[in-house]
């Protein structure tokens with residue numbers, strides 16, 4: 001099955017929030033993206049509400065036909081929100097107010113009991129659970145022991161690597177983490193995301209054949225400023241297909 005492309009529309013909302021205007025609307029963006037072939041829509045409802053608002057998620061829930069993935073911090077308030085709005089999938093991410101974007105992965109080793117309790121509540125509400133973790137053996141093992149539906153590997157270090165050696169090392173780290181995850185839990189869905197662009201995504205897909213799903217936001221929304229969402233999705237689809245052809 002081809003690698004699925006989930007598009008994160010947070011930064012459409014960033015532009016809106018910057019001026020307090022009703023536009024541009026991330027919900028409208030989601031409609032274009034689905035028509036262009038995106039396999040899912042992702043949003044991060046942050047505690048500081050700097051981009052996506054609760055109303056956006058509610059409207060997306062009503063409109064998204066593919067899959068709605070809600071990224072959120074593992075807090076009581078967010079779990080209660082997810083239980084009410086019922087996205088198809090929740091991705092738990094660490095969150096701090098000062099960060100420009102999600103900086104690290106979750107500490108599943110340290111927070112196992114808390115995440116297990118959240119997993120049970122989301123499962124009762126019919127919501128799949130994904131966890132955003134660094135490509136680290138201990139975190140992958142903890143995620144598999146928790147029995148999550150999806151592991152999303154943090155590709156931030158890969159995206160920031162700027163010489164060939166560093167890029168290779170990050171790809172090897174991601175490939176090893178993915179292999180371990182799938183060997184421990186063959187039915188697991190393996191996702192990856194953060195900092196991915198039309199330039200770096202093909203090498204990732206080629207080097208990590210276990211990847212089933214990608215979450216791409218900032219760079220795709222930026223590209224869409226110049227070429228529109230339809231062509232931007234097409235550009236990423238072609239890059240992902242090129243990576244798959246090299247597997």
Ligand code: PXP
Pocket residue numbers: 008010044071091093101102132152192193194195196215216217218219
């Ligand atoms: N995956 C997760 C879990 C994230 O938190 C983010 C950023 O919101 C992304 C993917 C998308 O990252 P980017 O906007 O850099 O493509």
